[in-house]
Amino acid sequence: xxxxxxxxxxxxxxxxxxxxxxxxxxxxxxxxxxxxxxxxxxxxxxxxxxxxxxxxxxxxxxxxxxxxxxxxxxxxxxxxxxxxxxxxxxxxxxxxxxxxxxxxxxxxxxxxxxxxxxxxxxxxxxxxxxxxxxxxxxxxxxxxxxxxxxxxxxxxxxxxxxxxxxxxxxxxxxxxxxxxxxxxxxxxxxxxxxxxxxxxxxxxxxxxxxxxxxxxxxxxxxxxxxxxxxxxxxxxxxxxxxxxxxxxxxxxxxxxxxxxxxxxxxxxxxxxxxxxxxxxxxxxxxxxxxxxxxxxxxxxxxxxxxxxxxxxxxxxxxxxxxxxxxxxxxxxxxxxxxxxxxxxxxxxxxxxxxxxxxxxxxxxxxxxxxxxxxxxxxxxxxxxxxxxxxxxxxxxxxxxxxxxxxxxxxxxxxxxxxxxxxxxxxxxxxx
Numbered sequence: 001x002x003x004x005x006x007x008x009x010x011x012x013x014x015x016x017x018x019x020x021x022x023x024x025x026x027x028x029x030x031x032x033x034x035x036x037x038x039x040x041x042x043x044x045x046x047x048x049x050x051x052x053x054x055x056x057x058x059x060x061x062x063x064x065x066x067x068x069x070x071x072x073x074x075x076x077x078x079x080x081x082x083x084x085x086x087x088x089x090x091x092x093x094x095x096x097x098x099x100x101x102x103x104x105x106x107x108x109x110x111x112x113x114x115x116x117x118x119x120x121x122x123x124x125x126x127x128x129x130x131x132x133x134x135x136x137x138x139x140x141x142x143x144x145x146x147x148x149x150x151x152x153x154x155x156x157x158x159x160x161x162x163x164x165x166x167x168x169x170x171x172x173x174x175x176x177x178x179x180x181x182x183x184x185x186x187x188x189x190x191x192x193x194x195x196x197x198x199x200x201x202x203x204x205x206x207x208x209x210x211x212x213x214x215x216x217x218x219x220x221x222x223x224x225x226x227x228x229x230x231x232x233x234x235x236x237x238x239x240x241x242x243x244x245x246x247x248x249x250x251x252x253x254x255x256x257x258x259x260x261x262x263x264x265x266x267x268x269x270x271x272x273x274x275x276x277x278x279x280x281x282x283x284x285x286x287x288x289x290x291x292x293x294x295x296x297x298x299x300x301x302x303x304x305x306x307x308x309x310x311x312x313x314x315x316x317x318x319x320x321x322x323x324x325x326x327x328x329x330x331x332x333x334x335x336x337x338x339x340x341x342x343x344x345x346x347x348x349x350x351x352x353x354x355x356x357x358x359x360x361x362x363x364x365x366x367x368x369x370x371x372x373x374x375x376x377x378x379x380x381x382x383x384x385x386x387x388x389x390x391x392x393x394x395x396x397x398x399x400x401x402x403x404x405x406x407x408x409x410x411x412x413x414x415x416x417x418x419x420x421x422x423x424x425x426x427x428x429x430x431x
Contacts, residue, residue: 004028008038008046015049023062030066034165040172047169047178055183057228063183064229067191070165074112074197079149081110084288085198086280087189089222091244092210092349093252097125097155098261099269099277099299100284102307105152106298109288112148114158114196117359126157127358131255131324131368135317153311163191180213186225193230200236200287202280203227205430208245208422210345216241216427223430236287238431240279245422246378247345249273253357253371253392255323265305272377272425274299279426326369326392330399334382338412342420343378347409348389351402355393367394372402379419382412 006028014021021029029046032038055063076083084104088094101111117124126137137157139147147154160167166188173179173188193201203226206212207219223239230237249270251260263269264277278295285293298304309319352358356367375387382388388410391402 004032004037008032008042012042012045012049015046015053018053020056021059021062023058026059026062027066027069030063030070030165033168034070043169043172044176047173047176047181047184050183051178051181057225060183060187060225061229061232064187064191064194065233067163067165067169067187068195068233071163071195072161073195074162076110076112076148076197076199078145079110081108081149081152082200082288083110083112083148083198084200084202084284085112085193085196086202086204086284087193088204089185089189089206089211089213091206091248092345092352093248093250093257094206094244095125095128095249095251095257095261096204096273096277096280098128098258099264099273099304099308100280101153101155102265102311103277103281103295103298103304104284104288105311106303106307107285107290107293109152109285109290110148111153111284112144112196112198113153113155114162114192115155116158125155127366127368128254128257129155129312129317131258132312132317132319133321135312135315137315139315147311147314151307151310151314153307154315155311156315158192158196162195166191182218182222182225185213185222186229190226190229190233194233194235198235200284201230202283202287203237203239204242204276204280205239206242206244207427208243208345210247210349211244220428220430227431238283238287238429240283240426241428241430242276243422243425243427244345245420246343247348247374248276250374250377251371252348252352252374253355254366254368255325256371256373256392258323262305262308265299265308267300275425283429324369326367326371327394328392328396328399330391330396330403331387332389332391332403334384334386334388334412336412337383338381338414339417339419340376340378340380340382340388340410341413341417342409342411343374344409347406348372348374351391351405354402354405355391355398356395370394370398378421381415
């Protein structure tokens with residue numbers, strides 16, 4: 001039996017006492033944890049030490065590279081197209097990947113979007129797409145590369161071979177109260193994205209009540225850390241810092257978010273979803289060498305919609321099929337006339353989750369028709385008795401707890417009152 005070069009307890013003590021781990025120590029630690037030599041309770045102590053004391057930039061880079069090296073790397077050199085990808089840190093009503101991937105692909109760029117499922121109040125892109133009859137998330141490598149070449153856009157599940165160390169660490173962070181540690185978030189996201197092999201990457205880093213980093217400065221720190229990690233690894237990387245104090249668009253759920261995404265691809269849709277989709281598309285196309293692409297034109301003339309239909313069809317889905325509709329609905333109306341001044345993202349996300357749109361455990365199923373449709377956004381004038389939002393669920397017993405979640409999360413004020421949106425939708429660009 002080989003003698004291990006380091007003692008994990010020594011490494012834990014180093015981080016506990018605010019020391020710096022060497023490249024060799026980090027490489028060994030991630031390898032030893034991946035192969036099961038380091039126990040979960042020891043890595044839990046390490047993640048808490050990192051959460052409390054942070055990491056230097058060199059340590060974060062070494063951690064990211066070690067996690068990439070724990071598994072396989074994808075390679076797109078055989079494609080005839082440039083590759084560009086996007087990652088969002090997640091939020092309420094964030095369906096941007098759905099219209100964005102086909103929009104960017106309609107310019108002859110390949111978008112390999114390896115996505116995940118929802119956990120807690122943030123929805124998963126795969127859960128949304130699985131509300132389309134026949135659509136499948138799992139593709140073979142051959143299907144994946146063929147669809148990228150022919151259609152240009154793929155949204156599918158990532159294989160377990162990419163950064164397996166991240167999969168183990170991610171589960172551990174969730175149950176040890178260390179999810180918000182910036183070195184761990186940054187290395188988790190970037191190890192997967194760099195291992196995916198894309199040449200360019202745009203990050204949508206969210207802040208506000210519905211984001212998992214609520215403070216804008218923490219969001220900026222995360223964005224700067226990830227952009228640097230991408231560049232260190234040779235990936236052209238930029239980030240937009242975006243506001244998640246208010247839900248994105250009017251739909252929160254799965255099937256209803258697909259409907260809203262199709263509206264955007266048809267040249268309509270809510271102003272905020274369109275604004276963010278266009279901004280991210282411009283970033284992705286600029287990094288792919290097309291800074292002058294007419295993004296709005298591709299939404300107007302149907303090119304983006306054609307690519308969406310081809311993408312859904314290639315993965316077994318029927319783009320013309322009716323999407324599931326919930327058996328029960330509950331409408332909440334305005335108690336008085338005035339102006340909607342507040343609509344907090346997080347409580348609405350939790351309410352949609354309680355209706356069945358999300359899951360508490362990875363193995364839980366989601367109800368594709370469950371969710372919330374908003375009928376007014378902050379700044380809108382409303383009249384007494386007017387519908388403010390509609391809850392949808394298959395079991396009416398779910399309405400009570402969903403209503404509890406949004407109690408006090410929205411408010412009607414008077415003309416001239418401050419509208420509580422937390423500022424503009426796009427608060428800055430890094431890179």
